Amino acid sequence: MGAAGEPLGRGLNLAALARSAGGAPVEVPGWPVEVQSLPAPSAVAGERARWLVVLEGEVIVDLPSGAFRVLKAGDGLAFPLGVEATLRSVARPAILLWHTAR
Numbered sequence: 001m002g003a004a005g006e007p008l009g010r011g012l013n014l015a016a017l018a019r020s021a022g023g024a025p026v027e028v029p030g031w032p033v034e035v036q037s038l039p040a041p042s043a044v045a046g047e048r049a050r051w052l053v054v055l056e057g058e059v060i061v062d063l064p065s066g067a068f069r070v071l072k073a074g075d076g077l078a079f080p081l082g083v084e085a086t087l088r089s090v091a092r093p094a095i096l097l098w099h100t101a102r
Contacts, residue, residue, distance in 0.1 A: 038087055051098070052079060062087075
């Protein structure tokens with residue numbers, strides 16, 4: 001049973017769910033998150049504030065100012081509203097988890 005007496009649901013393979021969409025973000029049922037495989041560079045438009053967590057692989061986050069961040073599995077990064085960037089996987093497609101406050 002869960003903390004509120006709710007039965008626990010089934011486990012969900014987030015990496016497999018992300019890979020099933022060919023690079024597009026996929027909503028995780030019942031959670032305020034999306035997962036995404038990153039086979040090609042992807043733009044972050046900055047239209048909403050959200051958190052990025054790298055589940056697998058490595059990602060380079062290129063910022064318009066020329067600055068960048070390198071994130072590895074287990075790393076997280078906050079994207080405030082209005083921050084734009086380009087994400088690129090290193091070596092193999094990374095698996096990302098996005099959390100957006102609702």
